[in-house]
Amino acid sequence: MAMSFFDQFQSPVFMGMPLMILAFTFPWILFPTSSPRWLSNRLLALQNWFIGRFTQQLLLPLNQGGHKWAVLFASLMMFLISLNMLGLLPYTFTPTTQLSLNMGLAVPLWLATVIIGLRNQPTIALGHLLPEGTPTPLIPVLIIIETISLFIRPLALGVRLTANLTAGHLLIQLIATAAFVLMPLMPTVALLTAVLLFLLTLLEIAVAMIQAYVFVLLLSLYLQENV
Template sequence: MTLTLFNQFMSPQILGLPLIIIAMLMPTILLTTPNNRWVTNRLSTIQTWMINSYTKHLMLPINKPGHNWSILLTSLMTLLITINLLGLLPYTFTPTTQLSMNMGLAVPMWLATVLTGLRNQPTTSLGHLLPEGSPTPLIPILIVIETISLLIRPLALGVRLTANLTAGHLLIQLISTTVLALTPTPILSIITLMVLMLLTILELAVAMIQAYVFTLLLSLYLQENT
């Protein structure tokens, strides 16, 4: 069977068990659980400080009723960033390169923010569909445009995360293949290897930034509906 560059994004199986399940369980296994001791180890202290700082930064612009979402959004951010970083290791599988998984995260979370707004403040939530001061003849067109913009939000969330991670993995594989192909010419091979190292550093940043952007956009949608 001829292998392609996109085979790395297929969900592998061992004895009929999809490895995507194991990949999604890894953040739970790797992250330390806080205990009730006064003094904890350094890893747990740094982890707690980072989570508290991120949660405070994320909840700062959101109204007080939206603070109930802090645990959910922080857990989602931790899950995505851990999966994205683990997917950069050799011989691993990145579940967030699957559009089905990203849409499975984006659609329920987006729908929950919309339903929260319709339940708590229906007038304000429906008011977002029509900008204030719109000309009367343009009202039907603007409502249709704003409705399409609202419905396309979860698709944009899922596609953004999938496209960025998929493109990065493809570039890494292409450049690493080029390094091996240029082995007879050491100078070109070394230059390409340096480019590969720089790209890997960039992908580390992309993995963290995309997880942050995914959660940040959800928090902005929540801010509109609380």
């Protein structure tokens, strides 16, 4: 039976039990834990430097109230990067290609930013639905449009992450299949295809990191409007 290209996005199952929880848990084992020593190893120092620089850049436009989200944003960033990167390895599964997972991350975090804005500064939060200086006849239309755009935000977060990773994985599999098929027929073309596959893999590594950063960055921008 011919395998579908979309079979790689199915959740792995072993003896009738889904292995999704293992796909979430195992990436955390790869990260070194903090050490009580004064001098840490190079890997731990690099990890701490990366988290520190990322958190500093992410929280720069936020006021003091938004700095409480620093641990959550840093953890979410490392979590998404680890899942996206490990999904590029052979015989692995990428949980972030599932729209249900991405929406499960996007909707509660987006809703938390909205609730914080309505609780702390309800006037300013509701004022985002109507730009200043709007003509009176356009007020109802603009309120409806801004409300729709507000509720589309979590959908855009989840779909963006899912679509980018799914498209990259499919393209890699298509080019890899073409390279194997062309190897006995046209070795020169197959070699050029393999080079293209290598370059595309490098691009997909960059995409995996960038999409995780964009996901967290957009959440910080939503939080910035409500704190």
